[in-house]
Amino acid sequence: MSLCAASLFLPLYCDILHARNRDLPPPGGFEAVKYKRNLPLRGPGSYAILGGVTAICAYGFYRVGQGSLEKRELQREKVWSRIHLVPLLMAESDRDVYRRQQASLAREKAVMKDVPGWECYGHSRSALILLIAIRPGVLPPHSAGKSVYNNPRYSQPDTYLL
Secondary structure (H helix, E strand, O other): OOOOHHHOOOHHHHHHHOHHHHOOOOOOOOOOOOOOOOOOOOOOOHHHHHHHHHHHHHHHHHHHHHHHHHHHHHHHHHHHHHHHHHHHHHHHHHHHHHHHHHHHHHHHHHHOOOOOOOOOOOOOHHHHHHHHHHOOOOOOHHHOOOOOOOOOOOOOOOOOOO
């Protein structure tokens, strides 16, 4: 560093004299400015993540489809099992109606045993309504004849509404 005589008294003047030496770049140029980010690679790339998510979604849709097929098969099996059980259930219902009818007839005979001229017709109104509810349009063969109440004042209706 050179000393100028005027530098003691006029530091600004000395700076002006040496200013042209300072305005030039250093020999070989300035160092390059580091503007690029230097981040390490972490985890899988974006295409790998996209491929993984696509594979997981495809597998999920496959499982949903398999579940729908299984559900449809179980529903079909349930419907067919009910279809095959209908005759058994109707026979059981017929036996139950017959048992109730015979029990009602026995009660009627026991209650009306002292009434002269009383005839038991083999069905009561509740059993007949129950039979019509189970099998609409089907009446027992003996229901069309005599009155249930065994009295001309009362008459059994020809049609039944449920």
